[in-house]
Amino acid sequence: MEKAALRRAILDAFDEEEWAFLENGGKEIPVSDFNRALLLRLRDEDRSFAGDADEAPAAAMRERLTAYLARVWADAPKAHKYVIQSCLALAFLYELPLHPPETVHARTVVENGKTRRFCPMREEGADSVCRFCPAEPMAALEARWAERLAAAEAAWGGTSAHMQKEAYLAGFQEAGVIPATDLRFHEEVRRICEENRCRSYGTTWACPPAVGTPEECRARVLGFERLLLFSKAYPLSDSMDFEGVRDAMADFKTCSRELGRRLCSLPGRRLILSNEGCGRCRTCTWPEAPCRFPEDLQPAIEGFGFLVSELAAQAGIPYLSGGSSVTFFGAVLYDEASPPV
Numbered sequence: 114m115e116k117a118a119l120r121r122a123i124l125d126a127f128d129e130e131e132w133a134f135l136e137n138g139g140k141e142i143p144v145s146d147f148n149r150a151l152l153l154r155l156r157d158e159d160r161s162f163a164g165d166a167d168e169a170p171a172a173a174m175r176e177r178l179t180a181y182l183a184r185v186w187a188d189a190p191k192a193h194k195y196v197i198q199s200c201l202a203l204a205f206l207y208e209l210p211l212h213p214p215e216t217v218h219a220r221t222v223v224e225n226g227k228t229r230r231f232c233p234m235r236e237e238g239a240d241s242v243c244r245f246c247p248a249e250p251m252a253a254l255e256a257r258w259a260e261r262l263a264a265a266e267a268a269w270g271g272t273s274a275h276m277q278k279e280a281y282l283a284g285f286q287e288a289g290v291i292p293a294t295d296l297r298f299h300e301e302v303r304r305i306c307e308e309n310r311c312r313s314y315g316t317t318w319a320c321p322p323a324v325g326t327p328e329e330c331r332a333r334v335l336g337f338e339r340l341l342l343f344s345k346a347y348p349l350s351d352s353m354d355f356e357g358v359r360d361a362m363a364d365f366k367t368c369s370r371e372l373g374r375r376l377c378s379l380p381g382r383r384l385i386l387s388n389e390g391c392g393r394c395r396t397c398t399w400p401e402a403p404c405r406f407p408e409d410l411q412p413a414i415e416g417f418g419f420l421v422s423e424l425a426a427q428a429g430i431p432y433l434s435g436g437s438s439v440t441f442f443g444a445v446l447y448d449e450a451s452p453p454v
């Protein structure tokens with residue numbers, strides 16, 4: 114079946130009254146906000162779905178979901194159609210997990226322009242609806258982490274491997290170690306900051322000039338033994354997806370703060386650098402008053418004069434993720450010789 118025909122069949126499953134119910138946010142049938150938004154998006158967005166959707170798995174999923182919902186949600190039969198049609202759209206048109214990624218804590222990995230999602234809640238039983246879901250088992254991602262952590266431990270030591278593990282657990286996709294003695298500082302990156310193309314220069318405690326002179330930044334960094342570069346790539350709908358970039362930036366900051374929280378109970382000194390700006394408070398106190406959250410302050414990696422593409426090459430992690438995507442970078446500076454973690 115062509116995907117365009119599947120889209121038509123999903124839309125035709127609802128009559129005018131049911132579309133009005135979705136549009137008006139009616140509550141008489143328990144339809145989740147997620148499914149409501151998805152169905153309206155499918156109807157309204159200007160997007161064509163190319164290629165074919167396999168008919169047999171789509172029919173099998175419809176049948177399995179019908180039986181499952183009749184069993185576990187027998188008191189709301191009118192809601193079943195909304196769930197089933199949403200799942201068909203997610204699995205066979207959008208190729209997205211059947212549950213909102215944030216509710217199942219799914220992880221997204223973007224590599225070479227391809228987006229993969231890993232779900233820790235996936236059930237592999239023959240009766241499970243998960244077998245129709247495009248999300249892969251989380252164990253596949255964890256196996257990849259285990260391989261990389263073993264390599265990091267052999268190459269750099271236990272503290273480095275632990276830092277890398279914490280970066281994965283905080284939500285980052287890639288991480289790699291660079292000895293501080295190999296780090297290079299670039300005056301021209303700092304000059305780009307001063308040109309203020311990012312509009313963050315001189316607006317927060319996380320950016321120059323508040324982070325200190327280039328010499329002070331350099332001395333701060335070289336007071337540590339190692340730098341762990343971490344990154345996360347985000348899929349975008351196209352190169353004009355400014356909303357996607359904004360959401361990606363917000364998520365990256367959330368992951369950086371999570372890493373800070375995870376590391377704060379460990380022994381030893383550390384400095385975490387995040388992607389440009391701060392963005393934590395609606396209005397920054399700079400320069401009139403001290404930072405409201407100095408213990409969580411994560412200076413911008415660019416403000417320290419690092420060329421991120423050079424760091425990525427040194428750490429052995431991709432600088433670009435291909436296709437329509439954006440990748441952000443941060444770093445944690447630490448001592449390998451910290452007390453064992």
Ligand code: SF4
Pocket residue numbers: 210211212217219232233234235236242243246247248
């Ligand atoms: S794998 Fe299963 S639990 Fe995870 S999103 Fe898909 S359907 Fe939901």
Ligand code: SF4
Pocket residue numbers: 317318319391392393394395396397398399403404405406407410
């Ligand atoms: S945490 Fe708030 S006060 Fe501190 S640098 Fe960020 S925006 Fe400014």
